Amino acid sequence: MQLTLEFGGGLELLCESKKIHKVNVETQKGVEKLTMKDLLTWVRTNLIKERPEMFMKGDTVRPGVLVLVNDCDWELSGQLNTTLEEKDVVVFISTLHGG
Amino acid sequence: MEKEGDAKPKNTAPRLCCVCNHRRPALKRPKTLDQICRECFYEVFEEEIHQVIVENQLFKPGERVAIGASGGKDSTVLAYVLSKLNRQHQYGLDLFLLSIDEGITGYRDDSLETVKRNEIQYGLPLKVVSYKDLYGWTMDEIVKIIGLKNNCTFCGVFRRQALDRGAAMLKVDKVATGHNADDIAETVLLNILRGDIARLSRCTAITTGEDGPIPRCKPFKFHLLQIPNCILTYAYFKRLDYFSTECIYSPNAYRGFAREFIKDLERIRPRAILDIIKSGEDFRISTTTKMPEQGTCERCGYISSQKWCKACVLLEGLNRGLPKLGIGRSRGLNIERKKDVKENNLTESIESKQCGTLDF
Ligand SMILES: [Zn+2]
Ligand SMILES: [Zn+2]
Ligand SMILES: [Zn+2]
Numbered sequence: 001m002q003l004t005l006e007f008g009g010g011l012e013l014l015c016e017s018k019k020i021h022k023v024n025v026e027t028q029k030g031v032e033k034l035t036m037k038d039l040l041t042w043v044r045t046n047l048i049k050e051r052p053e054m055f056m057k058g059d060t061v062r063p064g065v066l067v068l069v070n071d072c073d074w075e076l077s078g079q080l081n082t083t084l085e086e087k088d089v090v091v092f093i094s095t096l097h098g099g
Numbered sequence: 100m101e102k103e104g105d106a107k108p109k110n111t112a113p114r115l116c117c118v119c120n121h122r123r124p125a126l127k128r129p130k131t132l133d134q135i136c137r138e139c140f141y142e143v144f145e146e147e148i149h150q151v152i153v154e155n156q157l158f159k160p161g162e163r164v165a166i167g168a169s170g171g172k173d174s175t176v177l178a179y180v181l182s183k184l185n186r187q188h189q190y191g192l193d194l195f196l197l198s199i200d201e202g203i204t205g206y207r208d209d210s211l212e213t214v215k216r217n218e219i220q221y222g223l224p225l226k227v228v229s230y231k232d233l234y235g236w237t238m239d240e241i242v243k244i245i246g247l248k249n250n251c252t253f254c255g256v257f258r259r260q261a262l263d264r265g266a267a268m269l270k271v272d273k274v275a276t277g278h279n280a281d282d283i284a285e286t287v288l289l290n291i292l293r294g295d296i297a298r299l300s301r302c303t304a305i306t307t308g309e310d311g312p313i314p315r316c317k318p319f320k321f322h323l324l325q326i327p328n329c330i331l332t333y334a335y336f337k338r339l340d341y342f343s344t345e346c347i348y349s350p351n352a353y354r355g356f357a358r359e360f361i362k363d364l365e366r367i368r369p370r371a372i373l374d375i376i377k378s379g380e381d382f383r384i385s386t387t388t389k390m391p392e393q394g395t396c397e398r399c400g401y402i403s404s405q406k407w408c409k410a411c412v413l414l415e416g417l418n419r420g421l422p423k424l425g426i427g428r429s430r431g432l433n434i435e436r437k438k439d440v441k442e443n444n445l446t447e448s449i450e451s452k453q454c455g456t457l458d459f
Contacts, residue, residue, distance in 0.1 A: 009343045063362035075127045
Protein backbone atom coordinates (compact mmCIF):
# COMPACT_ATOMS: atom_id res chain seq x y z
CA MET A 1 0.00 0.00 0.00
CA GLN A 2 1.41 3.36 -1.06
CA LEU A 3 1.34 5.95 1.69
CA THR A 4 2.84 9.35 2.28
CA LEU A 5 4.17 9.88 5.79
CA GLU A 6 5.21 13.25 7.09
CA PHE A 7 7.20 13.85 10.28
CA GLY A 8 7.50 17.24 11.93
CA GLY A 9 8.13 19.13 15.12
CA GLY A 10 11.47 17.40 15.56
CA LEU A 11 10.27 13.85 14.89
CA GLU A 12 11.99 13.99 11.52
CA LEU A 13 15.27 13.89 13.42
CA LEU A 14 14.44 10.31 14.40
CA CYS A 15 14.23 9.27 10.77
CA GLU A 16 17.37 10.66 9.23
CA SER A 17 16.11 14.25 9.20
CA LYS A 18 13.80 13.49 6.30
CA LYS A 19 10.36 15.03 6.68
CA ILE A 20 8.43 13.32 3.92
CA HIS A 21 8.59 9.62 3.27
CA LYS A 22 6.79 8.00 0.35
CA VAL A 23 6.50 4.42 1.49
CA ASN A 24 5.10 1.13 0.38
CA VAL A 25 3.73 -0.82 3.31
CA GLU A 26 3.09 -4.51 2.78
CA THR A 27 -0.12 -5.77 4.26
CA GLN A 28 -0.06 -9.18 5.85
CA LYS A 29 -0.80 -12.14 3.63
CA GLY A 30 -4.48 -12.55 2.89
CA VAL A 31 -5.35 -9.33 4.73
CA GLU A 32 -6.20 -6.31 2.65
CA LYS A 33 -6.64 -4.04 5.61
CA LEU A 34 -4.02 -1.81 7.15
CA THR A 35 -4.78 0.01 10.38
CA MET A 36 -2.92 2.82 12.10
CA LYS A 37 -1.85 0.28 14.70
CA ASP A 38 -0.15 -1.74 11.95
CA LEU A 39 1.38 1.39 10.48
CA LEU A 40 2.88 2.49 13.80
CA THR A 41 4.56 -0.89 14.18
CA TRP A 42 5.83 -0.65 10.63
CA VAL A 43 7.17 2.90 11.12
CA ARG A 44 8.91 1.95 14.31
CA THR A 45 10.64 -0.98 12.65
CA ASN A 46 11.42 0.56 9.29
CA LEU A 47 11.75 4.32 9.62
CA ILE A 48 12.71 5.26 13.15
CA LYS A 49 16.47 5.07 13.38
CA GLU A 50 16.99 6.40 16.87
CA ARG A 51 15.26 7.14 20.17
CA PRO A 52 11.99 5.31 19.40
CA GLU A 53 10.71 6.38 22.81
CA MET A 54 10.41 9.93 21.43
CA PHE A 55 7.84 8.60 18.99
CA MET A 56 5.96 5.85 20.77
CA LYS A 57 4.84 5.01 24.25
CA GLY A 58 3.29 1.57 24.72
CA ASP A 59 1.52 0.60 21.53
CA THR A 60 0.54 4.11 20.53
CA VAL A 61 2.23 7.45 19.87
CA ARG A 62 3.72 9.31 22.74
CA PRO A 63 1.38 11.88 24.31
CA GLY A 64 1.96 15.24 22.70
CA VAL A 65 2.33 13.81 19.21
CA LEU A 66 -0.35 15.07 16.87
CA VAL A 67 -1.55 12.54 14.29
CA LEU A 68 -3.46 13.57 11.19
CA VAL A 69 -4.83 11.19 8.58
CA ASN A 70 -5.62 13.02 5.37
CA ASP A 71 -5.50 16.29 7.29
CA CYS A 72 -7.98 15.07 9.90
CA ASP A 73 -7.17 14.47 13.54
CA TRP A 74 -7.06 10.71 14.00
CA GLU A 75 -9.34 11.14 17.02
CA LEU A 76 -12.09 11.46 14.44
CA SER A 77 -11.32 8.27 12.61
CA GLY A 78 -10.77 5.99 15.57
CA GLN A 79 -7.07 6.50 16.39
CA LEU A 80 -5.30 3.12 16.30
CA ASN A 81 -8.29 1.50 14.62
CA THR A 82 -8.28 3.92 11.71
CA THR A 83 -8.26 1.94 8.48
CA LEU A 84 -5.86 3.23 5.89
CA GLU A 85 -6.33 3.24 2.16
CA GLU A 86 -4.11 3.53 -0.87
CA LYS A 87 -2.48 7.00 -1.18
CA ASP A 88 -3.47 8.16 2.29
CA VAL A 89 -1.35 10.87 3.88
CA VAL A 90 -0.40 10.44 7.53
CA VAL A 91 1.24 13.23 9.49
CA PHE A 92 3.03 12.97 12.84
CA ILE A 93 4.08 16.16 14.61
CA SER A 94 5.57 16.44 18.04
CA THR A 95 4.56 19.25 20.32
CA LEU A 96 7.20 18.37 22.87
CA HIS A 97 10.07 20.09 21.16
CA GLY A 98 10.65 23.71 21.92
CA GLY A 99 7.95 26.25 21.23
CA MET B 100 -8.90 16.79 0.63
CA GLU B 101 -11.86 15.02 -0.94
CA LYS B 102 -11.29 11.37 -1.55
CA GLU B 103 -13.15 9.47 -4.22
CA GLY B 104 -16.62 10.58 -3.19
CA ASP B 105 -17.83 9.36 0.14
CA ALA B 106 -17.33 5.73 -0.69
CA LYS B 107 -15.16 4.89 2.28
CA PRO B 108 -15.44 7.69 4.76
CA LYS B 109 -13.04 7.40 7.67
CA ASN B 110 -15.47 9.05 10.01
CA THR B 111 -18.03 6.85 11.59
CA ALA B 112 -19.57 9.69 13.60
CA PRO B 113 -21.63 12.59 12.15
CA ARG B 114 -19.92 13.83 9.09
CA LEU B 115 -20.42 17.56 9.14
CA CYS B 116 -18.87 20.33 11.19
CA CYS B 117 -21.04 21.14 14.18
CA VAL B 118 -20.42 24.86 13.81
CA CYS B 119 -21.13 25.52 10.15
CA ASN B 120 -22.98 22.27 9.51
CA HIS B 121 -21.51 22.40 6.07
CA ARG B 122 -17.90 21.29 5.76
CA ARG B 123 -16.15 18.07 6.71
CA PRO B 124 -14.80 18.09 10.26
CA ALA B 125 -11.06 17.92 10.83
CA LEU B 126 -10.85 18.07 14.61
CA LYS B 127 -12.62 17.04 17.75
CA ARG B 128 -13.10 19.18 20.82
CA PRO B 129 -12.63 16.87 23.79
CA LYS B 130 -14.76 19.00 26.09
CA THR B 131 -17.91 18.67 24.06
CA LEU B 132 -16.92 15.96 21.58
CA ASP B 133 -18.06 18.35 18.87
CA GLN B 134 -16.43 17.93 15.54
CA ILE B 135 -15.33 21.00 13.70
CA CYS B 136 -13.88 21.79 10.33
CA ARG B 137 -10.65 23.62 9.69
CA GLU B 138 -12.17 26.99 8.85
CA CYS B 139 -14.37 26.96 11.94
CA PHE B 140 -11.39 25.86 14.02
CA TYR B 141 -9.45 28.95 12.85
CA GLU B 142 -12.36 31.14 13.83
CA VAL B 143 -12.92 29.52 17.21
CA PHE B 144 -9.21 29.68 18.00
CA GLU B 145 -8.77 33.31 16.96
CA GLU B 146 -11.97 34.34 18.70
CA GLU B 147 -10.82 32.67 21.88
CA ILE B 148 -7.54 34.57 21.86
CA HIS B 149 -9.44 37.78 21.14
CA GLN B 150 -11.71 37.14 24.16
CA VAL B 151 -8.69 36.52 26.38
CA ILE B 152 -7.12 39.78 25.22
CA VAL B 153 -10.31 41.77 25.79
CA GLU B 154 -11.35 40.21 29.09
CA ASN B 155 -7.91 40.51 30.62
CA GLN B 156 -7.28 43.94 29.10
CA LEU B 157 -3.90 42.79 27.90
CA PHE B 158 -3.36 45.80 25.64
CA LYS B 159 -4.43 49.42 25.38
CA PRO B 160 -4.98 51.29 22.12
CA GLY B 161 -1.84 52.97 20.86
CA GLU B 162 0.54 50.70 22.73
CA ARG B 163 3.78 49.44 21.26
CA VAL B 164 4.05 45.70 21.78
CA ALA B 165 7.00 43.41 21.14
CA ILE B 166 6.32 39.77 20.44
CA GLY B 167 9.09 37.57 21.83
CA ALA B 168 9.87 35.62 18.67
CA SER B 169 11.96 32.47 18.74
CA GLY B 170 10.92 31.11 15.38
CA GLY B 171 9.18 28.24 17.19
CA LYS B 172 5.54 27.33 16.73
CA ASP B 173 4.10 29.22 19.71
CA SER B 174 5.65 32.59 19.04
CA THR B 175 5.09 32.21 15.30
CA VAL B 176 1.39 31.54 15.80
CA LEU B 177 1.25 34.41 18.29
CA ALA B 178 2.81 36.81 15.79
CA TYR B 179 0.44 35.68 13.07
CA VAL B 180 -2.74 35.75 15.17
CA LEU B 181 -1.91 38.96 17.00
CA SER B 182 -1.26 40.87 13.81
CA LYS B 183 -4.44 39.45 12.33
CA LEU B 184 -6.56 40.40 15.37
CA ASN B 185 -4.91 43.80 15.54
CA ARG B 186 -6.16 44.51 12.03
CA GLN B 187 -9.51 42.81 12.38
CA HIS B 188 -10.54 44.33 15.71
CA GLN B 189 -8.59 47.57 15.44
CA TYR B 190 -6.58 47.17 18.63
CA GLY B 191 -4.46 50.08 17.44
CA LEU B 192 -1.22 48.36 18.42
CA ASP B 193 2.22 48.87 16.97
CA LEU B 194 3.61 45.35 16.81
CA PHE B 195 7.26 44.31 16.64
CA LEU B 196 9.15 41.04 16.61
CA LEU B 197 11.90 40.78 19.19
CA SER B 198 14.43 37.97 18.97
CA ILE B 199 17.41 37.03 21.04
CA ASP B 200 20.52 35.71 19.36
CA GLU B 201 22.31 33.62 21.95
CA GLY B 202 25.04 32.78 19.47
CA ILE B 203 24.38 29.07 19.06
CA THR B 204 25.63 27.86 15.71
CA GLY B 205 23.38 25.36 14.01
CA TYR B 206 20.44 26.26 16.18
CA ARG B 207 19.74 29.91 16.75
CA ASP B 208 21.18 31.00 13.45
CA ASP B 209 18.68 28.70 11.71
CA SER B 210 15.73 29.75 13.82
CA LEU B 211 16.62 33.41 13.26
CA GLU B 212 16.33 32.80 9.53
CA THR B 213 12.74 31.71 10.23
CA VAL B 214 12.05 34.87 12.20
CA LYS B 215 13.51 36.96 9.38
CA ARG B 216 11.08 35.33 6.97
CA ASN B 217 8.24 35.99 9.45
CA GLU B 218 9.28 39.65 9.47
CA ILE B 219 8.50 39.81 5.77
CA GLN B 220 5.51 37.45 5.80
CA TYR B 221 3.68 39.32 8.56
CA GLY B 222 5.08 42.77 7.88
CA LEU B 223 6.30 43.23 11.45
CA PRO B 224 9.59 45.05 12.10
CA LEU B 225 12.19 42.76 13.69
CA LYS B 226 14.79 43.61 16.32
CA VAL B 227 17.49 41.09 17.17
CA VAL B 228 19.60 41.55 20.29
CA SER B 229 22.58 39.30 20.72
CA TYR B 230 24.40 37.98 23.76
CA LYS B 231 27.62 38.94 22.03
CA ASP B 232 26.61 42.59 21.86
CA LEU B 233 25.06 42.71 25.31
CA TYR B 234 27.50 40.59 27.27
CA GLY B 235 30.52 40.14 25.04
CA TRP B 236 30.03 36.37 24.94
CA THR B 237 28.15 33.99 22.67
CA MET B 238 26.67 30.79 24.10
CA ASP B 239 29.09 28.84 21.91
CA GLU B 240 31.99 30.62 23.62
CA ILE B 241 30.46 30.14 27.06
CA VAL B 242 29.93 26.43 26.50
CA LYS B 243 33.53 26.10 25.39
CA ILE B 244 34.57 27.31 28.82
CA ILE B 245 32.00 25.88 31.17
CA GLY B 246 30.97 22.73 29.34
CA LEU B 247 27.48 21.39 29.07
CA LYS B 248 26.57 21.20 32.70
CA ASN B 249 25.40 24.63 33.74
CA ASN B 250 25.09 26.28 30.38
CA CYS B 251 21.32 26.63 30.63
CA THR B 252 21.72 28.75 33.76
CA PHE B 253 23.69 31.26 31.70
CA CYS B 254 21.32 30.98 28.78
CA GLY B 255 18.22 31.49 30.93
CA VAL B 256 19.51 34.38 33.01
CA PHE B 257 20.97 36.19 30.02
CA ARG B 258 17.86 35.69 27.92
CA ARG B 259 15.55 37.10 30.53
CA GLN B 260 17.56 40.27 30.74
CA ALA B 261 18.25 40.44 27.01
CA LEU B 262 14.54 40.49 26.36
CA ASP B 263 14.04 43.45 28.68
CA ARG B 264 16.94 45.28 27.08
CA GLY B 265 15.66 44.59 23.59
CA ALA B 266 12.21 45.77 24.63
CA ALA B 267 13.71 48.96 26.01
CA MET B 268 15.57 49.57 22.74
CA LEU B 269 12.30 49.17 20.84
CA LYS B 270 10.64 51.50 23.36
CA VAL B 271 7.71 49.14 23.70
CA ASP B 272 5.09 49.28 26.45
CA LYS B 273 4.71 45.53 26.70
CA VAL B 274 6.15 42.22 25.65
CA ALA B 275 3.85 39.38 24.60
CA THR B 276 5.21 35.85 24.77
CA GLY B 277 4.01 32.57 23.33
CA HIS B 278 3.77 30.75 26.66
CA ASN B 279 0.88 28.36 26.45
CA ALA B 280 -1.13 26.46 29.02
CA ASP B 281 1.21 23.45 28.81
CA ASP B 282 4.19 25.65 29.61
CA ILE B 283 2.46 27.29 32.53
CA ALA B 284 1.26 23.99 34.01
CA GLU B 285 4.78 22.65 33.63
CA THR B 286 6.21 25.64 35.46
CA VAL B 287 3.65 25.26 38.25
CA LEU B 288 4.72 21.65 38.73
CA LEU B 289 8.40 22.51 38.71
CA ASN B 290 7.89 25.31 41.20
CA ILE B 291 5.96 22.96 43.49
CA LEU B 292 8.71 20.37 43.23
CA ARG B 293 11.29 22.99 44.09
CA GLY B 294 9.17 24.44 46.87
CA ASP B 295 9.31 27.85 45.27
CA ILE B 296 6.16 29.37 46.70
CA ALA B 297 7.01 32.91 45.70
CA ARG B 298 7.07 32.05 42.03
CA LEU B 299 4.15 29.69 42.16
CA SER B 300 1.35 32.17 41.94
CA ARG B 301 3.36 34.62 39.88
CA CYS B 302 4.13 32.15 37.13
CA THR B 303 0.43 31.62 36.48
CA ALA B 304 -0.43 35.30 36.08
CA ILE B 305 -1.39 36.27 32.56
CA THR B 306 0.46 39.56 32.93
CA THR B 307 3.61 39.83 35.03
CA GLY B 308 6.14 42.49 35.84
CA GLU B 309 3.69 45.37 35.97
CA ASP B 310 5.87 46.82 38.70
CA GLY B 311 9.01 46.31 36.61
CA PRO B 312 10.26 48.17 33.55
CA ILE B 313 8.24 46.34 30.91
CA PRO B 314 5.27 44.08 31.68
CA ARG B 315 4.95 40.74 29.93
CA CYS B 316 1.78 38.97 28.96
CA LYS B 317 0.83 35.53 27.73
CA PRO B 318 -2.21 35.60 25.44
CA PHE B 319 -2.06 31.81 25.04
CA LYS B 320 -2.52 31.06 28.72
CA PHE B 321 -6.02 29.64 28.30
CA HIS B 322 -6.06 28.23 24.82
CA LEU B 323 -6.35 24.58 25.78
CA LEU B 324 -9.96 24.94 26.77
CA GLN B 325 -10.86 23.95 23.27
CA ILE B 326 -8.44 21.51 21.73
CA PRO B 327 -5.18 20.01 22.94
CA ASN B 328 -2.26 20.85 20.67
CA CYS B 329 -4.38 23.58 19.11
CA ILE B 330 -1.42 25.91 18.55
CA LEU B 331 0.46 23.19 16.75
CA THR B 332 -2.61 22.25 14.75
CA TYR B 333 -3.17 25.86 13.80
CA ALA B 334 0.44 26.24 12.70
CA TYR B 335 0.27 23.05 10.68
CA PHE B 336 -3.05 23.70 8.94
CA LYS B 337 -2.10 27.28 8.15
CA ARG B 338 1.29 26.06 6.95
CA LEU B 339 2.98 28.70 9.06
CA ASP B 340 6.71 28.90 8.69
CA TYR B 341 8.23 27.84 12.02
CA PHE B 342 11.34 26.16 13.31
CA SER B 343 11.28 23.09 15.52
CA THR B 344 14.57 21.79 16.68
CA GLU B 345 15.68 21.62 20.24
CA CYS B 346 18.53 23.72 21.51
CA ILE B 347 21.66 21.67 20.90
CA TYR B 348 22.97 22.53 24.35
CA SER B 349 19.84 21.60 26.20
CA PRO B 350 18.97 18.06 27.12
CA ASN B 351 17.19 19.54 30.17
CA ALA B 352 15.84 16.22 31.35
CA TYR B 353 14.10 17.55 34.43
CA ARG B 354 11.82 19.88 32.55
CA GLY B 355 11.26 17.35 29.81
CA PHE B 356 10.08 14.92 32.42
CA ALA B 357 7.52 17.38 33.76
CA ARG B 358 6.34 18.07 30.22
CA GLU B 359 5.83 14.43 29.47
CA PHE B 360 4.01 13.88 32.75
CA ILE B 361 1.62 16.68 31.85
CA LYS B 362 0.94 15.30 28.41
CA ASP B 363 0.25 11.88 29.98
CA LEU B 364 -2.25 13.46 32.36
CA GLU B 365 -3.87 15.34 29.53
CA ARG B 366 -4.43 12.18 27.59
CA ILE B 367 -6.39 10.72 30.50
CA ARG B 368 -8.14 13.93 31.38
CA PRO B 369 -7.85 16.96 29.07
CA ARG B 370 -8.83 19.35 31.84
CA ALA B 371 -5.83 18.36 33.96
CA ILE B 372 -3.67 21.12 32.51
CA LEU B 373 -6.09 23.86 33.43
CA ASP B 374 -6.57 22.32 36.87
CA ILE B 375 -2.84 22.46 37.53
CA ILE B 376 -2.77 26.12 36.52
CA LYS B 377 -5.74 26.74 38.81
CA SER B 378 -3.95 25.12 41.75
CA GLY B 379 -0.97 27.33 41.11
CA GLU B 380 -3.21 30.39 41.09
CA ASP B 381 -4.96 29.34 44.28
CA PHE B 382 -1.79 28.94 46.27
CA ARG B 383 -1.82 31.70 48.86
CA ILE B 384 1.37 32.87 50.38
CA SER B 385 1.14 33.01 54.15
CA THR B 386 2.04 36.33 55.68
CA THR B 387 5.08 34.89 57.42
CA THR B 388 6.76 33.97 54.16
CA LYS B 389 9.28 36.68 53.36
CA MET B 390 9.11 37.88 49.79
CA PRO B 391 12.36 39.14 48.35
CA GLU B 392 12.62 42.90 48.01
CA GLN B 393 13.26 44.28 44.57
CA GLY B 394 16.08 46.73 44.09
CA THR B 395 18.43 47.45 41.24
CA CYS B 396 21.77 46.01 40.32
CA GLU B 397 24.63 48.31 41.36
CA ARG B 398 26.55 47.42 38.29
CA CYS B 399 24.11 47.49 35.38
CA GLY B 400 20.92 48.93 36.85
CA TYR B 401 18.76 45.93 36.05
CA ILE B 402 16.15 44.92 38.63
CA SER B 403 17.68 42.72 41.27
CA SER B 404 16.97 41.77 44.85
CA GLN B 405 20.68 41.60 45.51
CA LYS B 406 23.66 43.87 45.13
CA TRP B 407 24.47 42.57 41.70
CA CYS B 408 21.99 40.98 39.36
CA LYS B 409 22.44 37.36 38.43
CA ALA B 410 23.66 38.20 34.92
CA CYS B 411 26.39 40.46 36.31
CA VAL B 412 27.50 37.77 38.76
CA LEU B 413 27.71 35.20 35.99
CA LEU B 414 29.52 37.63 33.69
CA GLU B 415 32.01 38.53 36.38
CA GLY B 416 32.76 34.83 36.76
CA LEU B 417 33.26 34.38 33.02
CA ASN B 418 35.44 37.44 32.66
CA ARG B 419 37.58 36.54 35.67
CA GLY B 420 37.97 32.97 34.55
CA LEU B 421 35.84 31.66 37.44
CA PRO B 422 32.80 30.45 35.54
CA LYS B 423 31.39 28.60 38.53
CA LEU B 424 30.68 31.92 40.21
CA GLY B 425 26.95 32.41 40.64
CA ILE B 426 26.02 28.86 39.87
CA GLY B 427 24.37 26.83 42.55
CA ARG B 428 24.19 28.41 45.98
CA SER B 429 25.04 32.08 45.83
CA ARG B 430 28.38 32.72 47.40
CA GLY B 431 30.94 35.44 47.42
CA LEU B 432 29.72 38.62 45.88
CA ASN B 433 26.28 38.57 47.38
CA ILE B 434 27.02 36.91 50.64
CA GLU B 435 26.04 39.81 52.86
CA ARG B 436 22.57 40.12 51.44
CA LYS B 437 21.73 36.55 50.83
CA LYS B 438 19.88 35.81 54.05
CA ASP B 439 16.25 35.88 53.11
CA VAL B 440 16.69 36.11 49.39
CA LYS B 441 19.00 33.22 48.85
CA GLU B 442 16.48 31.27 46.84
CA ASN B 443 15.64 34.12 44.59
CA ASN B 444 18.42 34.10 42.06
CA LEU B 445 18.83 30.37 41.96
CA THR B 446 15.45 29.82 40.48
CA GLU B 447 15.65 32.55 37.92
CA SER B 448 15.77 30.16 35.01
CA ILE B 449 12.90 27.97 36.07
CA GLU B 450 10.34 30.22 34.50
CA SER B 451 11.92 29.82 31.15
CA LYS B 452 11.14 26.99 28.81
CA GLN B 453 13.76 24.67 27.56
CA CYS B 454 16.92 26.52 27.06
CA GLY B 455 17.03 28.18 23.70
CA THR B 456 13.33 28.32 23.03
CA LEU B 457 13.20 31.99 23.91
CA ASP B 458 10.80 32.05 26.73
CA PHE B 459 11.04 33.99 29.81
ZN1 LIG C 1 -17.30 24.38 10.11
ZN1 LIG D 1 23.56 43.70 36.72
ZN1 LIG E 1 20.87 26.51 25.51
